[in-house]
Amino acid sequence: MPKHSRIRGQRRKLNSSHKIAIVGVAALGVTTVVVSAGTSSAEPASRAVTSAHVAYSTEQIKDVKASVTDRLAGDSMKIEAIAAQKKADETARQQAEAKRQAAAEPQAAPQRTEARPAEQPASRSAERPQVQKAAPKTYANNLDGWIRESLDIMKSKGIPGSYYGLHRNIMRESSGNPMAINGWDTNAAKGIPSKGLLQVIQPTFNAYHVAGTSWNIYDPVANITAACNYAADRYGSMDNVNSAY
Helix, strand or coil: CCHHHHHHHHHHHHHHHCHHHHHHHHHHHHHHHHHHHHHCCHHHHHHHHHHHHHHHHHHHHHHHHHHHHHHHHHHHHHHHHHHHHHHHHHHHHHHHHHHHHHHHCCCCCCCCCCCCCCCCCCCHHHHCCCCCCCCCCCCCCCHHHHHHHHHHHHHHHCCCCCHHHHHHHHHHHCCCCCCCECCCCHHHHCCCCCECCCCECHHHHHHCCCCCCCCCCCCHHHHHHHHHHHHHHHHCCHHHCCCCC
């Protein structure tokens, strides 16, 4: 076979069977060039490698962050839903409690709205019963009246005596004369005669005078009460006196 024919045949074979191999060699050459270029400076190769890893890692972090965010959002929604449910339950419980208390309380009677006739103000005299003041007790201006008035005063002062005891001693001493004077006994001889219904000397009258009565020794009531006050101090009561005292 001619030489040129073999060469063309080899080329033909080369082109068909070793096409892939040639491409691989070319790629290997490019890789070699790149590696050769990288070996001249360590920093560009390191950056290239790091950049590739960072790009891949960033994509993974984004996916993780998105997943965590979605999960937190879901948990937050669940928490809010639980809180809302608890609030709704509490509101329902409070409303039920209010209804229960309202049902337990007695119902107030409805207020009457019709107009009531105006009432006339009651007078003070009608509201309070009239209190009639007791009229002051009066006594007759005689021996009976003088004895009775004297007994009322003596009772208020705690001085003992009876109507009979006073009347008996008055009749013996003065016969019921309020102006009677003894001018003959020892007291008269001393210049201090006995005077009045119960014949009292002036020093005794002054010492045993009863408050609220007259200071006039001839006043019937003043004379009786002073003499009875003296007799009570010395004899226990005018009722115990049966003679000159």
